[in-house]
Amino acid sequence: MSGEGHLAARPLIEAPLEFRLRSGGMQTGDSAFVLCPICDAPAYIRKSTRVTPTVKELIAHCTNSGCGHTFMSQVVYIHTYNPGILQRPGFDLVLCPRDRVPHVLPPRAAPDDDPDQMSMFAASG
Structure with missing residues (x-):
């Protein structure tokens, strides 16, 4: 067998888990993560429960096998930036105070940027 001593390109352990985020059991995708408060590794959101219209409790499992922490967190509504x-x-x-609304500005050109490079942020004309 060629390549002996190397791991095959397949999972070592088959452990299907059912990761959920939405109330009612609808599956999310693979991007539902929070950070583990112990080791700061991503943690899968395994289940969520809507407590009130503005509070949700999440049960999460750390992806760091050396940590293995399972925990509950809360996601709490704070304020609205732009009402729907x-x-x-x-x-x-609650509306966010106007002076606290975040503004996202395009990046500024660095002195060593190539002046011939096209930018999607440049003004047209």
């Missing part, structure tokens, strides 16, 4: 079109009668969400 839909309204929910009797449910008023």
Whole structure:
């Protein structure tokens, strides 16, 4: 057998887990992570429960096999940056103070940038 001593390109352990994020059991994808508070590795969100319209509890499992921490976290609504079109009668969400709304600006050109390089942020004309 050629390549002896090397691991085959397949999982060593078959351990299918059912990762969920949405209430009602709808599967998310592979991008539902929070950080483990012990080792800062990504942790899969295994289950979530909606406690109130603005609070969700998450059960998570650390991906670091040396840590293996399982824990519960909460995701809590803080404020709205930009209200949506839909309204929910009797449910008023707090608006973010105007001076705290984040603004994302295009990156500035560095002195060593190539002046002939096209930029998607450059003004047209």
